[in-house]
Amino acid sequence: MKLRVDLLPYGSYSDTVLVVDVLRATTTAAVFLEQGASEVRFTASLEAALEQRGEGIVLAGERGGLPIPDFDLGNSPLEASGLNFTGRTVVMNTTNGTTAAHAAAASGKHVILASLRNAHAAARRARSLAVEEIAIVCAGREGRSGLDDVYTAGVLCEYLLAMGEWTLDDGARIALTVRRQVGDPLEPLAGSAAGESLERVGLGQDVQFCARISESTVVPVLAEHSELGLIFRS
Amino acid sequence: MKLRVDLLPYGSYSDTVLVVDVLRATTTAAVFLEQGASEVRFTASLEAALEQRGEGIVLAGERGGLPIPDFDLGNSPLEASGLNFTGRTVVMNTTNGTTAAHAAAASGKHVILASLRNAHAAARRARSLAVEEIAIVCAGREGRSGLDDVYTAGVLCEYLLAMGEWTLDDGARIALTVRRQVGDPLEPLAGSAAGESLERVGLGQDVQFCARISESTVVPVLAEHSELGLIFRS
Ligand SMILES: [Ca+2]
Ligand SMILES: [Ca+2]
Numbered sequence: 001m002k003l004r005v006d007l008l009p010y011g012s013y014s015d016t017v018l019v020v021d022v023l024r025a026t027t028t029a030a031v032f033l034e035q036g037a038s039e040v041r042f043t044a045s046l047e048a049a050l051e052q053r054g055e056g057i058v059l060a061g062e063r064g065g066l067p068i069p070d071f072d073l074g075n076s077p078l079e080a081s082g083l084n085f086t087g088r089t090v091v092m093n094t095t096n097g098t099t100a101a102h103a104a105a106a107s108g109k110h111v112i113l114a115s116l117r118n119a120h121a122a123a124r125r126a127r128s129l130a131v132e133e134i135a136i137v138c139a140g141r142e143g144r145s146g147l148d149d150v151y152t153a154g155v156l157c158e159y160l161l162a163m164g165e166w167t168l169d170d171g172a173r174i175a176l177t178v179r180r181q182v183g184d185p186l187e188p189l190a191g192s193a194a195g196e197s198l199e200r201v202g203l204g205q206d207v208q209f210c211a212r213i214s215e216s217t218v219v220p221v222l223a224e225h226s227e228l229g230l231i232f233r234s
Numbered sequence: 235m236k237l238r239v240d241l242l243p244y245g246s247y248s249d250t251v252l253v254v255d256v257l258r259a260t261t262t263a264a265v266f267l268e269q270g271a272s273e274v275r276f277t278a279s280l281e282a283a284l285e286q287r288g289e290g291i292v293l294a295g296e297r298g299g300l301p302i303p304d305f306d307l308g309n310s311p312l313e314a315s316g317l318n319f320t321g322r323t324v325v326m327n328t329t330n331g332t333t334a335a336h337a338a339a340a341s342g343k344h345v346i347l348a349s350l351r352n353a354h355a356a357a358r359r360a361r362s363l364a365v366e367e368i369a370i371v372c373a374g375r376e377g378r379s380g381l382d383d384v385y386t387a388g389v390l391c392e393y394l395l396a397m398g399e400w401t402l403d404d405g406a407r408i409a410l411t412v413r414r415q416v417g418d419p420l421e422p423l424a425g426s427a428a429g430e431s432l433e434r435v436g437l438g439q440d441v442q443f444c445a446r447i448s449e450s451t452v453v454p455v456l457a458e459h460s461e462l463g464l465i466f467r468s
């Protein structure tokens with residue numbers, strides 16, 4: 001089986017894809033499901049999210065780390081972890097994460113949202129779905145690779161290596177090297193451009209929340225791809 | 235001063251750019267100059283190279299690691315190191331390296347070809363030319379990041395860090411981490427997809443040649459960008 005890491009979303013995908021935007025979209029999406037949401041929709045645009053406003057719908061997202069006017073919530077996993085979304089649908093749009101998921105869903109057979117918090121469970125789920133390849137796609141930031149996402153990809157690779165035999169591509173080797181060089185996950189997350197930018201706008205606690213490895217077994221898996229967007233359920 | 239590493243050529247460049255295709259185009263280009271070539275031209279296409287055939291012109295290049303029919307030489311730095319190119323112009327076209335250099339030259343003010351063999355000299359030259367930013371551009375392989383080029387970028391970053399104060403982007407942090415995790419340069423070069431592919435076609439000795447750090451002080455610098463291509467001189 002092939003294990004591949006795209007340091008940015010730049011390919012097409014034949015099999016199972018783990019999408020990583022650890023700061024913060026793929027972390028937050030899983031928290032919404034943990035907190036009872038029936039589904040999380042990733043829209044292709046901000047406008048497509050606003051159009052879905054209605055009863056039982058929660059709009060969540062950010063631009064440049066800050067909440068979007070007219071949205072109900074930002075993209076804070078820490079905030080989401082203190083709320084109850086039972087029976088609600090959360091409609092999300094973010095700067096990089098939702099775009100990366102759309103790139104993955106354009107060709108991938110199975111699309112999974114992965115983060116540090118659900119890393120082990122997400123790796124296990126991918127392993128059970130994949131037939132020939134698992135591709136880990138790092139969302140990055142404004143078209144540039146992010147240390148936070150590459151580190152997270154390395155953690156996922158490490159779990160996957162323990163689950164079978166793999167042929168690694170260079171991206172996987174780079175991610176594993178980053179993972180092995182850096183012990184404490186808070187270091188690459190807080191030291192990444194995304195982490196520094198969250199710290200600057202007072203969201204450093206979110207970075208700490210996102211740095212906790214394998215605390216959750218909730219894994220958002222793409223269930224439908226409709227005009228409403230990508231619909232993830234656990 | 236800003237220090238940035240593009241794990242693939244995906245941006246535009248405002249100042250000084252170090253282009254890295256360590257296996258093998260940027261290594262080989264420097265060897266041609268070392269061995270007496272008056273200039274090395276990187277053409278935008280294979281056809282543009284063939285059109286320049288003539289007296290005093292040596293055509294060199296590869297597709298998928300193998301020589302191109304009607305070209306005089308392949309892309310082997312080891313072979314080039316045993317030949318004399320005094321007074322000759324070498325016209326090169328390769329799969330990834332010449333393309334990356336064209337991407338860099340489209341916007342960069344100063345474009346330098348860097349490899350492990352000239353790493354220290356190339357870093358010093360970039361440092362002397364740069365005003366606000368040095369960008370290291372990894373050529374990669376068929377649109378995917380290469381462990382060989384990212385490792386080489388990390389070596390260049392390490393030299394640059396010793397020469398001044400820098401603001402690092404995430405790409406530079408990733409490259410430095412890879413450099414620090416891996417000691418012997420032969421390991422990431424031979425273990426990269428590019429290195430394995432050269433080994434398969436019997437060019438493993440080229441990989442060893444490319445892995446020698448800072449053996450040369452010859453640095454190809456872009457002197458002209460004409461219809462003939464990118465013209466590098468030392
Ligand atoms: Ca992010
Ligand atoms: Ca190469």
Ligand SMILES: [Ca+2]
Nearest residue numbers: 259328330331
């Ligand atoms: Ca090349």
